[in-house]
Amino acid sequence: MPFEFKRLEIEDVVLVIPKVFADERGFFMEGYKKSEFFANGIDVEFNQDNHSRSTKGVLRGLHYQAAPKGQAKLVRCIRGEIFDVAVDIRKNSPTFGKWVGEKLTEENKHMLYIPEGFAHGFVVLSDTAELLYKASNEFSKEHDRGVLWNDPEIGIEWGIDFEPILSEKDKVQPRLREIKD
Numbered sequence: 454m455p456f457e458f459k460r461l462e463i464e465d466v467v468l469v470i471p472k473v474f475a476d477e478r479g480f481f482m483e484g485y486k487k488s489e490f491f492a493n494g495i496d497v498e499f500n501q502d503n504h505s506r507s508t509k510g511v512l513r514g515l516h517y518q519a520a521p522k523g524q525a526k527l528v529r530c531i532r533g534e535i536f537d538v539a540v541d542i543r544k545n546s547p548t549f550g551k552w553v554g555e556k557l558t559e560e561n562k563h564m565l566y567i568p569e570g571f572a573h574g575f576v577v578l579s580d581t582a583e584l585l586y587k588a589s590n591e592f593s594k595e596h597d598r599g600v601l602w603n604d605p606e607i608g609i610e611w612g613i614d615f616e617p618i619l620s621e622k623d624k625v626q627p628r629l630r631e632i633k634d
Contacts (some may be wrong), residue, residue, distance in 0.1 A: 455471060455472045455482070455483045455486060455530070456469055456470065456471050456472065456483070456489050456490075456493070457463045457469070457470040457472075458470075458493040458494075458495075461503065462522075462551070462553050462557070463539070463541055463551055463552075463553050464570045465541075465570075465571075466553050466565065466566065466567055466568070466571065467494075467495060467506070467565075467566040468555055468563055468564075468565060468566075469527070469554045469563065469564040469565070469566055470561075470562075470563050470564075470590060471483060471561055471562055471563075471564070472480070479629065480559050481633055482562060483514075484529065484564075484585075485499070485527065485587065487546040490566075493580075493605060494507060494516035495566055497568075498589060499525075499527045499587035499588065499589055500588065500589060500590060501587070501588045501590070501591045501592065502585065502586070502587055502588075503584075503586050503587075503588060504583065504585050505553045505583065505584045505586075506532075506581060506582070506583045506584075507577045507581065507582055507583050507584075508558065509577050509578070509579060509580050509581065510576070510577060510616075510617055510618045511519065511574055511576070511577045511613055511617065511618045511619075512574065512575070512577075512602055512611070512617035512618065512619055512623070513534075513574055513576075513581060513620070513623065514538065514572065514573055514574015514575060514599070514602055514623065515521065515538070515540055515572035515574040515600040515601070515602055515626065516572060516573055516574065516596050516598070516599050517542060517570075517571065517572040517573065517598070517599070517600070517618055518590060518592075518593055518596040518597060518598065519596045519598050519634040520569075520591040520596075520634065521596075522539070522595075523569035523570065523589075523596075524569060524588045524589050524590045525566070525567065525568045525569050525588070525590050526565075526566070526567045526573055526586050526587065526589075527563070527564055527565075527566050527567075527586060527587040527590040528564060528565045528573070528575075528584060528585075528586040529557065529563075529564040529584065529586065530557035530558055530559060530580060530582055530583070530584050530586050531583050531584070531585055532559050532581065532583040532589055533558070533559055533576040533577065533578075533579035533580065533581050533582030533583065534557070534558040534559070534577075534578040534579040534582060535554060535557050535558075535576065535577055535578060535579075535582050535584065536555075536556055536557075536575060536576050536578060536611060536612055536613075537554060537555055537556075537565050537573075537574075537575045538552055538553070538554040538555050538573070538575065538609055538611075539552065539553055539554075539565065539567040539571045539572070539594075540552040540571060540572040540574075540600060540607055540609070540629070541546055541570065541612045542570060542571060542572050542600065542632065543570040543571075543597045546570070548570070550606060550607055550629055552607055552608075552609050554609070554610075554611075554612075556577050556578075557575075557584075558579075569589065572599065572600045574602055576611050576612075576613055576617055578612075578613075580622065592606055598632065598634065599622065599623065599626035600626055600627065600628070600629050600632060601626045601627060601628050601629075602619070602626070604615070604628045606628065606629055606630060607629055617633060619623070
């Protein structure tokens with residue numbers, strides 16, 4: 454099997470660990486294989502690929518898209534190191550308001566699967582970082598939403614000792630209890 458699927462504390466969020474074949478020439482790995490993902494309960498059709506690059510200290514998030522354009526994501530860091538976070542924003546969920554986070558790095562090649570109904574964010578820990586991520590729905594400005602990255606009711610432990618660099622949009626996102634959808 455080319456992947457290990459590790460359910461996290463919030464079991465709908467899955468750490469995906471690919472099998473990497475490395476030697477003196479370099480490495481090879483499968484980044485996604487529909488049959489394997491479906492067999493392991495991730496039965497999502499991905500419809501958009503995104504690529505982002507950020508510098509050290511940049512924090513992007515927490516972002517999500519409202520229904521009916523919600524997005525599941527499969528996130529991978531291909532250069533550098535990030536701390537990647539998913540927050541359960543499903544109001545009827547027993548883990549509503551809880552978060553999980555994982556370090557994704559160029560070296561470990563781990564991926565984080567984040568289902569619909571979660572807000573997503575990350576902070577860059579290396580000088581630069583590049584992410585590739587798949588999304589189940591195309592971007593929709595009309596459905597684009599967010600949650601404040603440092604909402605004390607969520608209490609994310611970002612593991613940083615510096616003030617992050619934020620977009621103007623991310624500085625003024627609502628708290629979790631203020632979101633309507």
